[in-house]
Amino acid sequence: MDLGTFLIQVLNGVQYGLLLFLVASGLTLVFGIMGIINLAHGSFYMIGAYLAWSLSQHFGSLGLAILAGVVLTVLIGMALEWLLINKLYHRDHLYQVLLTYGLILVFEELRSVIWGNDVHGVAVPEWLSASIRLTDTLAYPVYRLWISAVCLVLAVLMYLLIQRTRLGMMIRAGASNREMVQSLGINIQLVYRLVFALGVALAAFAGMIAAPVSSVFPGMGNQVLIICFVVVVIGGIGSVKGAMAGAILIGLVDTFGKIVQVEIAGFRVLPELAGMTVYLLMAAVLLWRPEGIFGRRL
Amino acid sequence: MSGAAMSGDVLVEARGIHTYYGASHVLHGVDFSVRRGETVGLMGRNGMGKSTLLRSILGLVRPREGRVTVNGRDMTRAAPHEIARAGIAYVPEGRGIFPNLSVRENLMMAARPGAGGRREWSFARVVETFPRLAERMNHGGGQLSGGEQQMLTIGRALMTNPDMLILDEATEGLAPLISREIWNIIRRIKEAGIATVIVDKNFNAVSGIADRAQILVKGTTVYEGSSAELRAQPDLHAKYLGV
Amino acid sequence: MSEAKFRSSARRKFLQDSAALGGAAALGGFAPTIARAQAQKVKVGLMLPYSGTYTQLGIAIENGFRLAIAENGDRIAGREIEYVKLDDESNPAKATDNANKLVTGDKVDILVGTVHSGVQAGMLKIVRETGVLHIGPNAGLNAMTTALCAPNMFRTSFANSQVSYPMGKVLAERRVKNAVTLTWKYSAGEESVNGFKDAFTKGGGKIMRELWIPFPNVEFQSLLTEIASLKPEAVYVFFAGGGAAKFLRDYQAAGLKGKIPLYGAGFLTDGILEAAGVAEAAAGVETTLHYGDGIDTAKNNAFRLSYAKAYKLQPDVYAVQGYDAGLLFVAGMKAVKGDIGNKKAMIAAMEKAEIDSPRGRWRMSKAHNPVQDFYLRKVVGKENKVIGVAAKALDYPPARLCRMA
Numbered sequence A: 001m002d003l004g005t006f007l008i009q010v011l012n013g014v015q016y017g018l019l020l021f022l023v024a025s026g027l028t029l030v031f032g033i034m035g036i037i038n039l040a041h042g043s044f045y046m047i048g049a050y051l052a053w054s055l056s057q058h059f060g061s062l063g064l065a066i067l068a069g070v071v072l073t074v075l076i077g078m079a080l081e082w083l084l085i086n087k088l089y090h091r092d093h094l095y096q097v098l099l100t101y102g103l104i105l106v107f108e109e110l111r112s113v114i115w116g117n118d119v120h121g122v123a124v125p126e127w128l129s130a131s132i133r134l135t136d137t138l139a140y141p142v143y144r145l146w147i148s149a150v151c152l153v154l155a156v157l158m159y160l161l162i163q164r165t166r167l168g169m170m171i172r173a174g175a176s177n178r179e180m181v182q183s184l185g186i187n188i189q190l191v192y193r194l195v196f197a198l199g200v201a202l203a204a205f206a207g208m209i210a211a212p213v214s215s216v217f218p219g220m221g222n223q224v225l226i227i228c229f230v231v232v233v234i235g236g237i238g239s240v241k242g243a244m245a246g247a248i249l250i251g252l253v254d255t256f257g258k259i260v261q262v263e264i265a266g267f268r269v270l271p272e273l274a275g276m277t278v279y280l281l282m283a284a285v286l287l288w289r290p291e292g293i294f295g296r297r298l
Numbered sequence B: 001m002s003g004a005a006m007s008g009d010v011l012v013e014a015r016g017i018h019t020y021y022g023a024s025h026v027l028h029g030v031d032f033s034v035r036r037g038e039t040v041g042l043m044g045r046n047g048m049g050k051s052t053l054l055r056s057i058l059g060l061v062r063p064r065e066g067r068v069t070v071n072g073r074d075m076t077r078a079a080p081h082e083i084a085r086a087g088i089a090y091v092p093e094g095r096g097i098f099p100n101l102s103v104r105e106n107l108m109m110a111a112r113p114g115a116g117g118r119r120e121w122s123f124a125r126v127v128e129t130f131p132r133l134a135e136r137m138n139h140g141g142g143q144l145s146g147g148e149q150q151m152l153t154i155g156r157a158l159m160t161n162p163d164m165l166i167l168d169e170a171t172e173g174l175a176p177l178i179s180r181e182i183w184n185i186i187r188r189i190k191e192a193g194i195a196t197v198i199v200d201k202n203f204n205a206v207s208g209i210a211d212r213a214q215i216l217v218k219g220t221t222v223y224e225g226s227s228a229e230l231r232a233q234p235d236l237h238a239k240y241l242g243v
Numbered sequence C: 001m002s003e004a005k006f007r008s009s010a011r012r013k014f015l016q017d018s019a020a021l022g023g024a025a026a027l028g029g030f031a032p033t034i035a036r037a038q039a040q041k042v043k044v045g046l047m048l049p050y051s052g053t054y055t056q057l058g059i060a061i062e063n064g065f066r067l068a069i070a071e072n073g074d075r076i077a078g079r080e081i082e083y084v085k086l087d088d089e090s091n092p093a094k095a096t097d098n099a100n101k102l103v104t105g106d107k108v109d110i111l112v113g114t115v116h117s118g119v120q121a122g123m124l125k126i127v128r129e130t131g132v133l134h135i136g137p138n139a140g141l142n143a144m145t146t147a148l149c150a151p152n153m154f155r156t157s158f159a160n161s162q163v164s165y166p167m168g169k170v171l172a173e174r175r176v177k178n179a180v181t182l183t184w185k186y187s188a189g190e191e192s193v194n195g196f197k198d199a200f201t202k203g204g205g206k207i208m209r210e211l212w213i214p215f216p217n218v219e220f221q222s223l224l225t226e227i228a229s230l231k232p233e234a235v236y237v238f239f240a241g242g243g244a245a246k247f248l249r250d251y252q253a254a255g256l257k258g259k260i261p262l263y264g265a266g267f268l269t270d271g272i273l274e275a276a277g278v279a280e281a282a283a284g285v286e287t288t289l290h291y292g293d294g295i296d297t298a299k300n301n302a303f304r305l306s307y308a309k310a311y312k313l314q315p316d317v318y319a320v321q322g323y324d325a326g327l328l329f330v331a332g333m334k335a336v337k338g339d340i341g342n343k344k345a346m347i348a349a350m351e352k353a354e355i356d357s358p359r360g361r362w363r364m365s366k367a368h369n370p371v372q373d374f375y376l377r378k379v380v381g382k383e384n385k386v387i388g389v390a391a392k393a394l395d396y397p398p399a400r401l402c403r404m405a
Helices: A003-036 A041-059 A062-083 A093-114 A140-163 A166-176 A177-182 A188-214 A218-233 A239-260 A272-289 B048-057 B081-085 B103-108 B123-127 B146-159 B174-190 B203-211 B229-230 B236-239 C002-030 C032-035 C053-071 C091-104 C117-130 C159-172 C185-203 C220-232 C241-253 C278-282 C299-310 C317-335 C343-352
Strands: A131-133 A139-141 A262-264 A266-271 B012-019 B025-033 B039-043 B063-070 B090-091 B164-168 B195-199 B211-216 B221-227 C040-048 C079-089 C110-112 C134-136 C154-155 C178-185 C206-214 C235-236 C262-266 C286-289 C356-357 C360-364 C370-380 C385-394
Touching: A003 A041, A003 A166, A003 A188, A003 A218, A003 A239, A003 C220, A041 A188, A041 A218, A041 C002, A062 A188, A093 A218, A131 A140, A139 A140, A140 A166, A140 A188, A140 A239, A166 A177, A166 A188, A166 B103, A177 A188, A177 B081, A177 B090, A188 A218, A188 C032, A188 C241, A218 A272, A239 A272, A239 C206, A266 C134, A272 C159, B012 B048, B012 C040, B025 B048, B025 B063, B025 B195, B025 B221, B025 C241, B039 B048, B039 B203, B048 B063, B048 B164, B048 B195, B081 B090, B081 C154, B090 B146, B103 B146, B123 B146, B146 B174, B174 B195, B174 B203, B203 C241, B211 B229, B211 B236, B211 C286, B221 B229, B221 C079, C040 C053, C040 C091, C053 C079, C053 C299, C053 C317, C079 C091, C091 C110, C091 C117, C110 C317, C117 C134, C117 C262, C134 C317, C134 C343, C159 C185, C159 C235, C159 C262, C159 C286, C159 C370, C159 C385, C178 C185, C178 C220, C185 C206, C185 C235, C206 C220, C220 C241, C241 C278, C286 C385, C299 C317, C317 C343, C317 C356, C343 C360
Parallel strands: B039 B195, B039 B211, B090 B164, B164 B195, C040 C079, C040 C110, C110 C134, C134 C154, C178 C206, C178 C235, C235 C262, C262 C286
Antiparallel strands: A131 A139, A262 A266, B012 B025, B012 B063, B211 B221, C286 C370, C356 C360, C360 C370, C370 C385
């Protein structure tokens, strides 16, 4: 592999990682702050993608579709927290897993009823549809670079929100002592509702901006969910910084795992094991630091 | 003095409180009230229901029977944050600082005007009251010593501009020198006109500062009167409080 | 009331007994028993996906099967057909239980299904254990007609390697020197690549790299970068459904379209050309399959017309496979005059049947897989236009891999 190809592959890995971060950050926030294991998180990614598809047909513009989609998913998130999730705060993780697994089935069925089971493509907006030619055979789609930029901007915004605003302080305080936060006159219920809605909207937003490059298809959320759990576990459960590190790491390992050929004693090890590289990475990280890279000591 | 209070003076009033933890009946119809600016010592041996009474008033546990009013408003079923917003601040046993927030953030996140719109306790005034904290503004809450943590919790409670402060075992586990500092602070709070409810093992310190005292035994009130009167009856002290 | 009930159940018992005797009776020429046995309906078990990703495929297969039966007037060799439908959910974990439910529970005379290879593998276990007649209308796992072949098992679709072999053959004939392959790392993908590789290397081509991606991952970007740096003369891929649509669009976005020609098994471009941007991305891609658009034969035209009339839908390759499963069943039934209990004769007839299919005439190989023509197709607009025959009467993987041959 020459240097140019290597650098392009690094770019691929980082770009994939940034998108994963967007989904994983919501998962880790909801777990870290609210203590809720949300298996349905991937479903919101799928819902986002389907919304991007159906709303962009309705509005004729992906930008408008994303705007409307974000508003809609924030509302869905708040309604879900109000109707279901807040019943789980004092329950065992088993109940959370049962309920949110049930939600996966409900969302899949609803998706099937509302949008059907077909695969759909979403067109890249005209002004982002160009590709930048890098070599005589390879071009880089501008839209992918745009996704990376958007993910980075959101990551910075999220950092500022959590570290620099009063709402962020309340959110972090809620993660350590919920009762005390209430006794200071803060409506923790409302804070949690916002955090859950934020998590839902992040996943859905990721699905929306990924729709043009990933297609829109049934079951797409479950694929993302599994890899995002790996990201969260590697990065440290509840740590947004960890989610970023984990996501970039997974992005790079997945990318190079698919293309690097390693032979041991005449047997091709990679890419025969490409599907396992991220899980091997997870196992290695957990042996080294059971709480994840940025996790608090358990 | 007792009974002379006009109802308009009453800040917090709890009537006939029955509270259970699961099947165990902890409070058996306790009455408890605090007037504006008044300091009340809540006494009793361990496990007699002092903390449970405070938590019942704060909405953190739900009494099965009884009624709690704050400023004449019924708060029996109100959420904890609504009760806090009615003017009651809480310094819990074990302090309850947020270790993952810096000292500054611990204070900032609590800041708000009081129930009547009062803004006496600004960030600057709290820092002035606790000069030790000023030096440690950017440290994590978890890095502070026990005494500093206690000051931070009290400072944080003051940031909410409360009408009443509940101090549950505020000096527990602190070195005598630090304890004295805390008592001085409590005195200053009293002078500032904030009502306080104090639970503490140091009988002399509590009865020295409190206007009134109430003693709980097994979830019922066995004494209610002025601190001075209680001090004059060492037999009561031995009977209900001695170890 | 109770007496009537008793009588009717006694009658059913008698019929069952006589049905069981059917085989022996036929040998002894005991005609009246046969006549009574045949008054009973023939039970056809349809084990197909009626929910999930493959729902449409399941429906197309059932539609095709029913159409073939309907063209014979709903009664075959004098016997009425009763369908027992079961949704297999494309769930391999439930496959053996589901198949068992139909075979030993509902006692179907013939089991038809399914789409998903993993589910098919589970079904085959029951089919082999019970010896029930079986027609596979889609799943292409090679093993079904090689290592696991059995007399009571037939397939009316294809073997995975059979579809890709013609593509390798065509590229070798065009003197393409090297190629890169890319597919999901699972058995269907591996079998597909192996078929392509076999024909391509036999014809003198060289495989530069075999690239894999875990199933059902669709993040292709790094692999496309790798292809661009390898610069092969051709790229062969096996993807289907949503993954295929995404791959085609990514291939275009990565600037590879028009630089390095793309080839695939027909599933790459089947059923997805209606999705936004896919037809454009896929334009010019050549694939091989046993069906395609623009097969201008009387049989195909008639089939397409009556299918569209019956279901208000355009038929696809899955409908054809279901239709052919129906034709095969009818051929067997006619040969044994409706006596489906005479399995031996039924199997012999199905082996000999020549299926006049919309895809063209074909017969069973010794391994019970279709010996059929494969078309070379090119994406033009939203169609997979047939532009030639890539392989004539192809028997692959060779029937000799099956011990019946």
